[in-house]
Amino acid sequence: MARAAQKRESGDERIVERLATAIHEHRIAPGMKLNEDEVGEVYGVSRTVVRAALQRLAHMRLVDLRRNRGAFVAQPTVKEAREVFEARALLEPRTARSAAERMTEADIATLQTHIDNEHRALDLGDTGRALHLSGMFHIEIARIADQATVAEFVTQLVSRSSLIIALYWQRRAALCESHAHHALLRALASGDGPLAEDLMKSHLLDLLTSLDLRDRGSAPQSLKEALSH
Amino acid sequence: MARAAQKRESGDERIVERLATAIHEHRIAPGMKLNEDEVGEVYGVSRTVVRAALQRLAHMRLVDLRRNRGAFVAQPTVKEAREVFEARALLEPRTARSAAERMTEADIATLQTHIDNEHRALDLGDTGRALHLSGMFHIEIARIADQATVAEFVTQLVSRSSLIIALYWQRRAALCESHAHHALLRALASGDGPLAEDLMKSHLLDLLTSLDLRDRGSAPQSLKEALSH
DNA sequence: GTGCGTAAGATTGTATACGATTTCAGGTGC
DNA sequence: GCACCTGAAATCGTATACAATCTTACGCAC
Numbered sequence: 001m002a003r004a005a006q007k008r009e010s011g012d013e014r015i016v017e018r019l020a021t022a023i024h025e026h027r028i029a030p031g032m033k034l035n036e037d038e039v040g041e042v043y044g045v046s047r048t049v050v051r052a053a054l055q056r057l058a059h060m061r062l063v064d065l066r067r068n069r070g071a072f073v074a075q076p077t078v079k080e081a082r083e084v085f086e087a088r089a090l091l092e093p094r095t096a097r098s099a100a101e102r103m104t105e106a107d108i109a110t111l112q113t114h115i116d117n118e119h120r121a122l123d124l125g126d127t128g129r130a131l132h133l134s135g136m137f138h139i140e141i142a143r144i145a146d147q148a149t150v151a152e153f154v155t156q157l158v159s160r161s162s163l164i165i166a167l168y169w170q171r172r173a174a175l176c177e178s179h180a181h182h183a184l185l186r187a188l189a190s191g192d193g194p195l196a197e198d199l200m201k202s203h204l205l206d207l208l209t210s211l212d213l214r215d216r217g218s219a220p221q222s223l224k225e226a227l228s229h
Numbered sequence: 230m231a232r233a234a235q236k237r238e239s240g241d242e243r244i245v246e247r248l249a250t251a252i253h254e255h256r257i258a259p260g261m262k263l264n265e266d267e268v269g270e271v272y273g274v275s276r277t278v279v280r281a282a283l284q285r286l287a288h289m290r291l292v293d294l295r296r297n298r299g300a301f302v303a304q305p306t307v308k309e310a311r312e313v314f315e316a317r318a319l320l321e322p323r324t325a326r327s328a329a330e331r332m333t334e335a336d337i338a339t340l341q342t343h344i345d346n347e348h349r350a351l352d353l354g355d356t357g358r359a360l361h362l363s364g365m366f367h368i369e370i371a372r373i374a375d376q377a378t379v380a381e382f383v384t385q386l387v388s389r390s391s392l393i394i395a396l397y398w399q400r401r402a403a404l405c406e407s408h409a410h411h412a413l414l415r416a417l418a419s420g421d422g423p424l425a426e427d428l429m430k431s432h433l434l435d436l437l438t439s440l441d442l443r444d445r446g447s448a449p450q451s452l453k454e455a456l457s458h
Numbered sequence: 459g460t461g462c463g464t465a466a467g468a469t470t471g472t473a474t475a476c477g478a479t480t481t482c483a484g485g486t487g488c
Numbered sequence: 489g490c491a492c493c494t495g496a497a498a499t500c501g502t503a504t505a506c507a508a509t510c511t512t513a514c515g516c517a518c
Binding site for chain 4 (some may be wrong): 459461472475480485
């Protein structure tokens, strides 16, 4: 209810959001250059606000800002990918345990909704949206744990994970995710903290092992029409 | 222009650094307003770069950016303080263990230097610098663990901790810190990962309990001359 | 004297302009 | 034909100008 009602969105936030989802949904490929003038023209704003948006995206590690060179969609290396999941392994299991001890009926409903929507998106073949919702599930848990700082970190890590998955996915296994989330939700709903912690830990491990993390060349494309709308 | 010297630093980074240290050393009080024109005049740059700097500081949670209102030095609440240390408790102990398994002679020397400098600063009564060096010790450990992502988070958390300590400090136990760091270094140097993890955990707990985290009114002052140089 | 409305001032948000740096194409020499 | 130099075009970094929004002070009615 916060978004739709509040038209007070500062120009750059709108662009951050649109660019972020475009990156998450893999509509603009890693390595692609984000020319300030072009982005500005696409969204009908000046470079001033584009630069602000790019800076924030750089902060989220979704784009790479190179001095006097410009902004490029981030291309997480294999090392970075491992480090991101390492950080998630440190933060999320314990946070899931905390969340289990605080779950309310409303929280259960929210998580269930996320899972349902994720299933629906998958059925429709909208893997981009499914991935997004899958991430929201993790973020929501941190929020339920009432740990804003951790939630913020998890948000960034989930965001980067989307990019990483887009880059290093070795196909298959979107379903097992949903199952993992469902089992997690059961543990959370029953207030079983230790179980939730274990499930989260193995879930993250599964995610990591489902990636193909062997070095390989990258394909830095360069076009901007993918941004249209 | 007589900018001379190092051009490697993009204008805004210089300002971010100066403002950050000014905040860390408590030279500008939490709640104080950071007027864009004034800051720009102090550092001899235009609002454009000041705004970029403020945005980055907001990202670090050192300043609070309020729409159409301006930038204010952050005033971490008690809740935020707890959450920051909660996050540190999740990240740092395990990271210390990893670091213990990777320590080199150079790393040991670096940490020892930090401790020495911290002692020296304390002897000179420069608590601001001592606090800064104390934080660097923690950040260095994350770097040694070769976990850039975690290191980045720890950097932000340490930074916020400085502000929190400035706000909620209650007892004069700066010495125990040094002792804790010294013990930690010994564990790290001897490659005892589990011990390092335990020591870090209790060190963070000590830090947290040394704070007076009961709600109380804040004192939002308002001047800018504290920024001079 | 108190409360409120309105207008002037101050401050932030955004756009545009200009200088600095990089990139790339074309040409010259070997 | 290849390497290297040179200059123009493109792009980023910063400053300035203008518009939108908020704050504050003044004046008027009661």
